Amino acid sequence: MSSATRATDWRFATVAAIAPETPRAATLTLDVPGWRGHRAGQHLDVRLTADDGYRAQRSYSIASAPEDEKPQITVQELEDGEVSPWFVQVAREGDRFEVRGPFGGWFVWDAAQTEPLFLVAGGSGIVPLMSMLRHRRNQGSAVPVRLLLSVREPDDVFYARELETIGAEVVITYTRRPPAGWDGYARRVDRDMLQEVALLGGRAYVCGPTTFVESVADLLIELGQAPADIRTERFGGG
Amino acid sequence: MDHLDGNAAAGELSEVFTREATAARATCAGCGTSGPVAEAMVYEAGMGTVLRCPACEAVLLRLAHLGDEVVMEMRGVRVIRWRSGPG
């Protein structure tokens, strides 16, 4: 395969490794011929083809740091999903599917950026933010960073162990079932919570379902964050 | 059906633009608001991708795969601008 393959061209990736991330999500490490790295926050498009020629296409954020040799994606299995169940339940080492990318020039963070960083994730919205956190750690960046993560219950937290040592303040709010003995936030992100938690004045990145992202972005603006300093990425279903 | 944003259209837009499109700034021909393509509202309608101005909801751009053709229409964009330098 030509090393001059453009990001926009579809090429075959091979699953190099697959591991459960949570009971309903898996992280896949991919062998992508001609892979030339990515920026933290970018995503891949994937395309699966059935025997009858039926094709389904989705986008998944890259979870791994730019410094890692092989890209990783973390896929959450969606109820009634068509593609995500393949990744989480069926895929195994050696399987091949098509990818293109990486894509994204706006929802990206480089360690050369020096402003404070406030990251807000709804559920699987943590994936691109994790790439940013890993990149920051790898580069030895001292930029102040705080992550606010909203999930339904503890089983929905990706990278739980790694978050403890990633070098960021991590605040979690559980919206459905907090763990036993939890004395932290146990509700949807609201203005009061952001007032207490937000690191304002630097750059904010918000990622998750559309209504979550828009609600959080609106609240950050209310709290004084300049709209130009908020970057958003909305996830859908499928 | 909730909309996504311009980030979701990055792959498709890369089929027609040589420069990374989501960081480009587009001016809406309807209301004159400018902003990054990444912040446009994106509707994946099955029949095609529709980008709308987040300020006034007017259609900025439409892209579809019709058989063996890729078709794009962007009357709704008055101007689109990229930073110079490597694409």
Place this chain on the structure above:
Amino acid sequence: MSTRGFHRRRATADHGRLPPGQYLEGGFPVLSAGPTPRTPLSEWTFSITGEVDGERSWTWEEFQALPRETPTVDIHCVTSWSKFDTTWEGVSVDTLLEDVEPLGGYVTAFCDGGYTTNLPVEDVTGGKAWVVFGYDGEPLEPEHGGPARLLVPHLYFWKSAKWVRGLRFMEYDEPGFWETLGYHDRGDPWLEQRYQGD
């Protein structure tokens, strides 16, 4: 080259009822080109306008008082899913045109949110089209086109315009939202009229 172990959500059914290139869908996909409009019923009207011998308009109450039908039809989306035996409730376009003489050969359906689609007049008359406000025994949900949508089941489903507010009769065929991008002006699924020139 296919992906091991991947198949579409629903198996293809080999029925004589499926047009070429279609498969049978169990759900009812919600696909839109824009935000869901939210017109209050107190402001909703349906109009017959343009090249007709007398323009007509109904409020929601007046529309609800018209004779209604409950068609059961198969529907076919150009993206290749089909659904059999969908049940609707609404007013036949023939009823709406009872006192109206179309003077043009084409019609454009216009909708809240700006969507339009064009059709030949003969494809909305003769028992082939309705303006429906009920689906599956319930009021039509906004995400599926409520309060009312056009239903023209013998053509691809993009002709069944959601959030329809009227029919404008025209002397010439004016391509609508998807047609200007390259989709077919008529859209007969049995002839696979998906794109212009098909």
